[in-house]
Amino acid sequence: MKLLYEGKAKQLFEVENEQEIYVHYKNSATAFNGVKKEEFEKKGVLNNTISALIFEHLEKNGVRTHFIRKVNDTDQICQKVTIIPLEVITRNLVAGSMAKKYGLEEGKKLSQPVFELSYKNDELGDPLINDDHAIALDIVTQEELAEIKQQTHRINTVLKDLFLQAGLVLVDFKIEFGKTHTGDIILADEISPDTCRLWEVNTGEKLDKDRFRRDLGSVMEAYEEVLGRLEHAKS
Ligand code: UDP
Secondary structure, three states: OOEEEEOOOEEEEEOOOOOEEEEEEOOEEEEOOOOEEEEOOOHHHHHHHHHHHHHHHHHHOOOOEOEEEEOOOOEEEEEOOEEOOEEEEEEEEOOHHHHHHHOOOOOOEEEEEEEEEEEOOHHHOOOEEOHHHHHHOOOOOHHHHHHHHHHHHHHHHHHHHHHHHOOEEEEEEEEEEEEOOOOOEEEEOOOOOOOEEEEEOOOOOEOOOHHHHOOOOOHHHHHHHHHHHHHHHHO
């Protein structure tokens, strides 16, 4: 298969059907814009499986995603879209860059979810932008941004509930949207412990990529725990 694109966590290959793309989840973990790197033997399998399970759950709950089907342990077929270069972040509790930037304690409750946009550009380190920047720079139209916000709100509601059933608090997460050939905006990329902060509901234990970022150890054990709990919650 022809490699179309290689990112930090995934490879995208061309398939015969022009409307589809073959996604391979890699074992590499990166943080701090690629400065910290490590290979984890089971990461591709875990993130492919978790992402597929979450996309299927979202579809069942009325959210359109690019996911079509899992091919094997590490790979899935998705709808081909043009990625909108925005990292769409939702925060339910204060953590990570928000805690740092505003001098807040991690875990502080927010009276409503916070919606943030970053301009997806590795060279610039994905700078935070606001709605006006996104529209004035022609990244999205006002209508498209409204659609993205509405879908993101729905995704947050569905995912918060799914993770809570699995005994996990969805602290924050990053999603990306893509445009189909007919111009529809649908959820794309991945949703996994790489892109979400997930805290065990009783102990507050971190079960996500912060274990890698902060050298907390047992990174894949945490991802496995998330998968096991999601499978149990859905059965
Ligand atoms: N996130 C991501 N990719 C990025 C930046 C952030 O998936 O390039 C996720 C991150 O895992 C967390 C949320 O978005 O769940 C908010 O991240 P934050 O802005 O706090 O940045 P970080 O502290 O991860 O640098």
